Amino acid sequence: MNALADTKTLLGELIGFPSVSSDSNLDMIQHLAERLADCGAEVEIWHDETGTKANLFATLGPKRDGGIVLSGHSDVVPVTDQDWASDPFSMTEQDGKWFGRGTCDMKGFIAAAVAMAPRYAELDLQRPVHFAFTYDEEIGCFGARALANTLREKGIKPAVAIIGEPTSMRIIEGHKGCYEYTTHFTGLEGHGSGPDRGVNAVEYAVRYVSKLIELKTDLRSRAPEGSRFEPPWTTINTGALVGGVAHNVIPGKARVEWEMRPVQKSDADYVKEELHQFCAHTLIPAMQAVHPKAGIETEVIGEVDGLEPMTENEARDLVMELTGANGADVVPFGTEAGIFQGLGMSVVVCGPGSIDQAHKPDEFVSVDQMEQCLDMLTRLSAKLI
Template structure:
């Protein structure tokens, strides 16, 4: 059986596990662990706090620093209210395309990497190759952050990571981060006829949004020289402002849902520091002058670092050599890559399928894209011996 045919069979098996982020991924992780263990890969499974989900980290070759990580996330987005032409959790082939939820985002890469494991196992490996499959990427990269913590604790130090998100096999060496927050305002309700006797949570939320808009403009001046992103600066978006119950009631509660997409981590630190000072020095004292229990609390929904382009990037140079590409790109979408970069690795994003197919009904990956991915992974063999 060819490695492409084996990959296709394995991908069909992975698609049959409905690993929507709200559900467990344990059955799929066990299936992958069994496949890898069968060819001599040393597999570790690290569960989350509830035991309902797990990361898989597996290693072939010598136990030393400097290995290469092949990484993908196991979870997929829901199919609810999407109009599919076939069962999204039963892979179907039509006209050279493999359809199913997760085929390109991103079980296709996982299947290709695992299908290559028996080949790597036959080599006299001088450099370890690691397989890292995570949970909950789609809802905040929680699995990758837990994986990073475990790698630090165990002093495991790979040098290079290839994140197999769907890039149409283009090499992505940079993308913005994604930081999401909900800021809660706790004021004091009262009758609308006496606004000075209450603390209007909505009005303070509006002042907070006004500061966000000022920072939004400031960030345009902080854009790095020659930034390749579009737009080239860190962005802020106010997604929702919710509060109040009636025209004649001073609202006691409000919330602002907002996000920023940093091009550099220093921008995120700047925004958070400025907001903290504005709340601590201006808004909260004014609120508590009327009601001592008034407060502003910011809930972190997720803070996923971007992948910052680096002049010295061994992963980029390696994958350019493996694929024959003569250029790289940056991407508007987020991945787990920044988490691996923060561990000190050189990182690129490169995988089969198009991001244009991800999250949509009738998601697919083409057989040609899978063949290109397997060709890249096959050429990796020479870098492991």
């Protein structure tokens, strides 16, 4: 078996599926399912509630706990308004690079993992190897969260997960989470000449933002000792405050769009509890003293847990052995890794290609990076028997 040639062929096929997050990924998932089933894998496809998206979970080897998961997301970002030198959904090769939307983020890893499946299938596997391919990572990791729930319900308990996001084959053992919210304020409109007869939604939104700024400062003192992140603490960013219609009208509606990037889940819990108490005991009573129907509601846009570095991490130690690396890093960008960690697995992020190429026109992965990835996955064979 020529793993590189097979990977190139499969990657070209995967690039041909324009699996942008706004569209269905079913054709790509079915194609991968057929490839894995052909080599004897037990394949399951779990659809979302719309029936237009699906996760794939396939297993080679014995049905028992403690398996190793090779995971990637099937969706890609749009190419709208990007100036590509070639068709983004038709893979091309030039100067030792494979070009196409998703080549590095992250169909390259998926292709390499599936290309290795026939080799794994020939082994007397003592440890299961799982393939987990998800939907909608790019817009909130919705597929991975659904997959995690399904694995819990079915009692499937792998021990290790390798998330093949583009890291230039560096081992990543930690990244911050990304929690995004829109907080809506409902007040009572009125004439600007009588501000006490209305509930100014913008003013309450400003008080809410002031609380966010206070918490933003508090979080600096909660940075874990020896944190390797930059900055080392959990951050909060207020992205927008929108409200009002005219200078002489008491605004009845306002919204605040904000996010936090927690280095540890306890920070996220702290921020949410502080905001809940502030709204429940300070802001809302004052609003409803004037207008009983006034209120504050926070819409969760997405809550993606970070990957917390762990002192004991089988995945890190395993991939260090497979790649010959002598250390692991942390990165600022987010992945699905924290969701797998939340299932009790040890997790690392390690895959071919550079994040610098992701989401850009003329996205590519180098052949050298793909060879390094295949070397890692080939050496994994010895850990499965």
